[in-house]
Amino acid sequence: MGKQAATIVDVARAAGVSPSTVSHALSGKREISLPVKERIFKKIRELDYRPSFYAQAMKRNSTGMIGVVVNECRNPSASLFLDTLAAELEKYSYKIVIGLAGLDHRKGEELLRHFSAGLVDGVINLLPQITPEEAQILCGSTPVVTNIREKLIPVRLDYDQLTRNILNYLWDLGHRRIGYITSPSRDPHRPDGEATRQIMTEFLKSHGEELDPRMIAEGDDSIEGGIAGTEQIMRLGNITAIFAGNDQTAFGIYRWAYLNGVRIPDDISVIGFDDVPQAATLIPPMTTVRFPVQELVTHTVKLLIAKLRQETLPPGQITLDMPLVIRHSVADRKRISAGRRKKALPSGKKNKTIPSIIL
Amino acid sequence: MGKQAATIVDVARAAGVSPSTVSHALSGKREISLPVKERIFKKIRELDYRPSFYAQAMKRNSTGMIGVVVNECRNPSASLFLDTLAAELEKYSYKIVIGLAGLDHRKGEELLRHFSAGLVDGVINLLPQITPEEAQILCGSTPVVTNIREKLIPVRLDYDQLTRNILNYLWDLGHRRIGYITSPSRDPHRPDGEATRQIMTEFLKSHGEELDPRMIAEGDDSIEGGIAGTEQIMRLGNITAIFAGNDQTAFGIYRWAYLNGVRIPDDISVIGFDDVPQAATLIPPMTTVRFPVQELVTHTVKLLIAKLRQETLPPGQITLDMPLVIRHSVADRKRISAGRRKKALPSGKKNKTIPSIIL
DNA sequence: CTGAAAGCGCTTACAG
DNA sequence: CTGAAAGCGCTTACAG
Numbered sequence: 001m002g003k004q005a006a007t008i009v010d011v012a013r014a015a016g017v018s019p020s021t022v023s024h025a026l027s028g029k030r031e032i033s034l035p036v037k038e039r040i041f042k043k044i045r046e047l048d049y050r051p052s053f054y055a056q057a058m059k060r061n062s063t064g065m066i067g068v069v070v071n072e073c074r075n076p077s078a079s080l081f082l083d084t085l086a087a088e089l090e091k092y093s094y095k096i097v098i099g100l101a102g103l104d105h106r107k108g109e110e111l112l113r114h115f116s117a118g119l120v121d122g123v124i125n126l127l128p129q130i131t132p133e134e135a136q137i138l139c140g141s142t143p144v145v146t147n148i149r150e151k152l153i154p155v156r157l158d159y160d161q162l163t164r165n166i167l168n169y170l171w172d173l174g175h176r177r178i179g180y181i182t183s184p185s186r187d188p189h190r191p192d193g194e195a196t197r198q199i200m201t202e203f204l205k206s207h208g209e210e211l212d213p214r215m216i217a218e219g220d221d222s223i224e225g226g227i228a229g230t231e232q233i234m235r236l237g238n239i240t241a242i243f244a245g246n247d248q249t250a251f252g253i254y255r256w257a258y259l260n261g262v263r264i265p266d267d268i269s270v271i272g273f274d275d276v277p278q279a280a281t282l283i284p285p286m287t288t289v290r291f292p293v294q295e296l297v298t299h300t301v302k303l304l305i306a307k308l309r310q311e312t313l314p315p316g317q318i319t320l321d322m323p324l325v326i327r328h329s330v331a332d333r334k335r336i337s338a339g340r341r342k343k344a345l346p347s348g349k350k351n352k353t354i355p356s357i358i359l
Numbered sequence: 360m361g362k363q364a365a366t367i368v369d370v371a372r373a374a375g376v377s378p379s380t381v382s383h384a385l386s387g388k389r390e391i392s393l394p395v396k397e398r399i400f401k402k403i404r405e406l407d408y409r410p411s412f413y414a415q416a417m418k419r420n421s422t423g424m425i426g427v428v429v430n431e432c433r434n435p436s437a438s439l440f441l442d443t444l445a446a447e448l449e450k451y452s453y454k455i456v457i458g459l460a461g462l463d464h465r466k467g468e469e470l471l472r473h474f475s476a477g478l479v480d481g482v483i484n485l486l487p488q489i490t491p492e493e494a495q496i497l498c499g500s501t502p503v504v505t506n507i508r509e510k511l512i513p514v515r516l517d518y519d520q521l522t523r524n525i526l527n528y529l530w531d532l533g534h535r536r537i538g539y540i541t542s543p544s545r546d547p548h549r550p551d552g553e554a555t556r557q558i559m560t561e562f563l564k565s566h567g568e569e570l571d572p573r574m575i576a577e578g579d580d581s582i583e584g585g586i587a588g589t590e591q592i593m594r595l596g597n598i599t600a601i602f603a604g605n606d607q608t609a610f611g612i613y614r615w616a617y618l619n620g621v622r623i624p625d626d627i628s629v630i631g632f633d634d635v636p637q638a639a640t641l642i643p644p645m646t647t648v649r650f651p652v653q654e655l656v657t658h659t660v661k662l663l664i665a666k667l668r669q670e671t672l673p674p675g676q677i678t679l680d681m682p683l684v685i686r687h688s689v690a691d692r693k694r695i696s697a698g699r700r701k702k703a704l705p706s707g708k709k710n711k712t713i714p715s716i717i718l
Numbered sequence: 719c720t721g722a723a724a725g726c727g728c729t730t731a732c733a734g
Numbered sequence: 735c736t737g738a739a740a741g742c743g744c745t746t747a748c749a750g
Contacts, residue, residue: 004500005477005499005500005501007742007743007744008743008744008745009743009744017720017721018720018721018722019721019743019744019745020720020721020722020723020745020746021719021720021721023744023745023746024720024745024746027745029745029746030719030720031719032719032720033719033720036719036720048499048500050472050475050476050499051476051743051744052417052476052477052742052743052744053473053476053477053478054413054416054417054422054477054478054742054743054744055417055477055726055742055743055744055745056743056744056745057413057726057744058411058413058414058417058726058727058728058742058743058744058745059725059726059743059744059745059746060726060744060745061726063413072438072442072445073432073438073441073442074435074438074439074442074636075438076433076435076438076637078438079431079432079433079434079435079437079438080433082432082459083431083432083433083459083461086431086459086461087461090461095458095470095473096458096459097456097457097458098456098457098459099454099455099456100441100442100445100455100457102442102445102446102449111454113409114412114454116409117409117410117411117412118364118411118412118413118414118727119412119413140364140407140409141363141364141407142364223636223637223639223640251636251637251640252640254640254641254642255639255640255644257642258640258642258643258644264642277433277582277610278435278582278610278637280582280614281582281610281611281613281614281617281641282613282640282641282642283613283616283617283623283641283642283643284617284642285614285617366726366727366728367727367728367729368727368728376736376737377736377737377738378727378728378729378737379729379730379736379737379738379739380735380736380737382728382729382730383729383730383736386729388729388730389735389736390735391735391736392735392736395735395736410727410728411726411727411728413726413727413728414726414727414728414729414742415727415728415729416728416742417726417727417728417729417742417743417744418727418728418729418730418741418742419728419729419742420742477743
């Protein structure tokens with residue numbers, strides 16, 4: 001424990017050879033006579049020698065590690081993203097190192113600077129509060145990719161269309177007063193609240209209605225935020241459905257509903273976003289939007305690798321599908337008002353207007 | 360992006376001073392005349408110079424970072440532990456760096472070796488498959504703490520007593536056929552399945568009953584494992600309660616119940632372990648055991664810091680409370696058999712025999 | 719097949 | 735107040 005770690009010089013001396021020979025024995029970059037090699041490896045074992053990571057990194061000018069910066073990982077969608085990222089980077093034999101910024105936004109910047117001071121070869125910025133441009137400045141000459149918000153990622157997520165789809169879906173099922181709880185982890189150039197407000201206003205207008213701006217509550221991707229947002233929206237009265245920018249937030253809707261004796265989906269319908277594994281375990285299983293984690297991770301990593309190799313990616317963007325995973329948290333209001341309470345769930349027939357998966 | 364990062368020599372040359380002066384200007388370890396200092400900082404900004412982390416670490420022989428090795432973080436209890444650990448280490452101004460081993464157990468060992476080659480000052484091993492002794496060997500001279508399984512942690516978790524408590528609690532409520540789904544992340548010297556089998560056998564014997572070993576199913580802390588375990592146990596027939604070594608597993612019980620039209624708690628009662636935030640959002644809210652994350656993290660970190668400073672901790676062990684958080688997933692079978700279905704929940708009165716929190 | 723030497727980018731005695 | 739030099743633990747031309 002307390003003892004100093006052995007260095008390559010210790011091994012060399014013990015084996016009666018020069019440090020360069022030890023180095024070559026380890027790397028296999030040149031032929032070493034068998035007896036010498038054996039002596040060296042024997043001493044390495046005896047001294048429990050392990051090459052200093054830093055010294056190696058300094059010489060090679062590379063660490064084989066990618067740093068991922070994230071606020072916290074208690075949110076299941078964040079942790080799923082991290083696991084997937086780790087698996088994907090492994091394919092390029094990069095190790096992943098995660099930095100947790102915590103709730104303090106200033107610490108995020110510090111972490112990015114820290115990481116990019118040679119600690120890692122490249123950085124993936126998952127902090128919603130730091131834009132791609134800011135991240136690039138903070139990281140200096142270290143390549144950085146800011147998740148999906150990066151212009152260069154050949155992949156696009158059409159949140160506006162998704163909002164329209166969800167609105168259509170709910171409207172078709174007879175919902176008229178629909179609330180939304182925002183997620184901060186969207187495009188910082190166009191906050192979720194603002195974007196959704198615009199889409200909802202247009203949508204309602206086309207149906208001859210007007211949006212009450214209080215129907216959109218600020219969320220923070222946490223359960224508590226979901227509870228508070230639901231409270232705010234439900235106070236407005238006659239709400240039949242709430243959708244959320246994040247599953248964790250939607251769990252908060254479930255919590256609020258239970259605490260207030262409100263039934264899902266009979267009294268209130270809910271739709272989440274992410275489709276984290278826990279969404280299916282709720283009772284009733286939650287209807288939510290499948291976030292294309294794997295595709296996004298694949299492209300994020302591909303872009304980072306390209307930057308590391310100083311290559312550019314072929315142009316062209318594809319828009320990724322974000323299908324609605326239809327489970328059992330949304331009621332068909334038409335049937336309810338028709339008095340058929342028991343069969344309040346939407347039928348299994350595929351909705352034509354919106355990409356969906358029936359589970 | 361492609362450009363080489365500036366070094367201290369570049370700055371020194373640009374500012375017309377020696378590298379040591381630049382170094383001292385940065386560290387503030389000696390007085391520098393104002394004009395010189397200004398010139399230096401101007402150049403630092405112009406060149407976007409950032410000291411090489413590795414070069415610094417090599418000189419200082421310390422990195423200010425603690426490495427945490429974990430299989431994956433998609434499990435909410437793991438991610439909560441990580442967040443808490445990050446916050447605690449921050450108090451000692453250590454940064455946390457997380458290594459994800461993934462599902463491959465061999466990668467865990469590699470990661471520990473990697474981390475302990477000077478990459479971090481200390482290591483926290485959260486891999487259930489690697490014992491404290493193995494971890495210490497893998498980490499060589501780098502201090503390592505293996506979570507709660509370390510003998511030196513002055514804190515003890517009495518899982519055996521907890522199992523007895525839960526069994527008592529369920530028995531008092533009229534449950535007779537009780538299943539359990541194990542968690543692998545317990546003491547590797549005494550696998551959860553074996554320990555629980557022993558306790559359950561004793562318990563049932565004292566009540567004149569015998570344990571059917573199939574009532575204990577192997578879990579893997581995943582939702583899927585929970586579903587499979589529930590399937591195995593429920594096939595045995597007449598089961599009224601299942602408890603699990605992990606909330607994620609218990610979510611799987613909820614999932615199985617929904618898929619099979621079995622109601623919680625009316626038909627089957629469930630108790631989890633961890634009290635992750637999502638547990639309260641389930642419907643019905645899940646009764647589970649509060650895992651003392653904060654205390655455990657506090658002590659884990661304290662021990663690691665002591666090892667880093669080559670101090671020893673004062674002797675003495677305290678046993679941490681693991682209270683049952685009583686929510687609404689356990690039914691009172693006596694009331695059910697008395698025909699009072701509507702009020703199948705246990706009353707709010709505190710159970711005397713087991714530490715608990717009523718929510 | 720092996721070794722002496724230079725150098726990676728810093729910090730810190732040592733000297734002025 | 736400032737600089738020249740040594741050294742942290744490696745790797746890799748260069749030389750034999």
